[in-house]
Amino acid sequence: MHIAVAGNIGCGKTTLTRMLSQRYSWEPRFESVSDNPYLADFYADMERWSFNLQIYFLNKRFKEVVEISKSDKVIIQDRTIFEDARIFAPNLHDQGMMSDRDFANYQDLFDLMMSLVKLPDLMIYIRASIPTLVSQIQKRGREYEQSMRLDYLKGLEQRYEKWIADYKGPLLVVDGDNCKFGDNPEDFVQVTDKIDAMLYGLFPMM
Numbered sequence: 001m002h003i004a005v006a007g008n009i010g011c012g013k014t015t016l017t018r019m020l021s022q023r024y025s026w027e028p029r030f031e032s033v034s035d036n037p038y039l040a041d042f043y044a045d046m047e048r049w050s051f052n053l054q055i056y057f058l059n060k061r062f063k064e065v066v067e068i069s070k071s072d073k074v075i076i077q078d079r080t081i082f083e084d085a086r087i088f089a090p091n092l093h094d095q096g097m098m099s100d101r102d103f104a105n106y107q108d109l110f111d112l113m114m115s116l117v118k119l120p121d122l123m124i125y126i127r128a129s130i131p132t133l134v135s136q137i138q139k140r141g142r143e144y145e146q147s148m149r150l151d152y153l154k155g156l157e158q159r160y161e162k163w164i165a166d167y168k169g170p171l172l173v174v175d176g177d178n179c180k181f182g183d184n185p186e187d188f189v190q191v192t193d194k195i196d197a198m199l200y201g202l203f204p205m206m
Contacts, residue, residue, distance in 0.1 A: 002068050003076040007126035010137040015182045017078040026076045050092040051102040057084045085110040087159040119169035128176030
């Protein structure tokens with residue numbers, strides 16, 4: 001089984017992935033950050049490094065999806081290949097930070113990969129407003145993120161909402177502004193009750 005956690009930068013994906021993996025004994029797959037060779041360069045000069053970064057993520061994420069499809073374990077994934085291709089790359093292209101040529105090349109590669117990829121058994125989307133995202137980004141204190149442009153985050157937010165509105169698979173939306181699952185045990189239980197209902201039919205949906 002494949003469970004995925006999606007959402008904008010700073011919404012709490014990694015925290016929720018870790019907590020759910022511990023709660024259900026699922027195998028976690030975390031987004032590569034500390035060993036990413038392009039991330040710091042990208043935030044310093046997005047136009048120069050956008051294509052390199054997105055190809056890096058696409059490669060890593062596709063390898064993960066292939067491994068997940070062959071596994072007999074329940075795996076929970078922090079961010080998905082769909083977000084890279086439907087949100088991050090188009091946002092960079094729209095904001096003039098990825099050329100038409102590079103974006104077309106990227107899309108061709110993604111479309112080829114999609115012939116081998118299916119939707120997760122459950123997509124968990126954490127919806128959070130820009131003020132919440134900014135607060136959490138500042139709180140975690142990654143130096144290379146502190147120069148992130150506000151319009152970049154807003155562009156991502158708009159694309160996330162469009163993607164989720166059109167999403168066709170099993171979907172659970174978590175209110176990242178008001179559901180403080182990382183700090184409040186009762187809020188976390190609300191999330192797991194909904195997951196139980198969707199995956200196992202154990203509790204009625206509220």
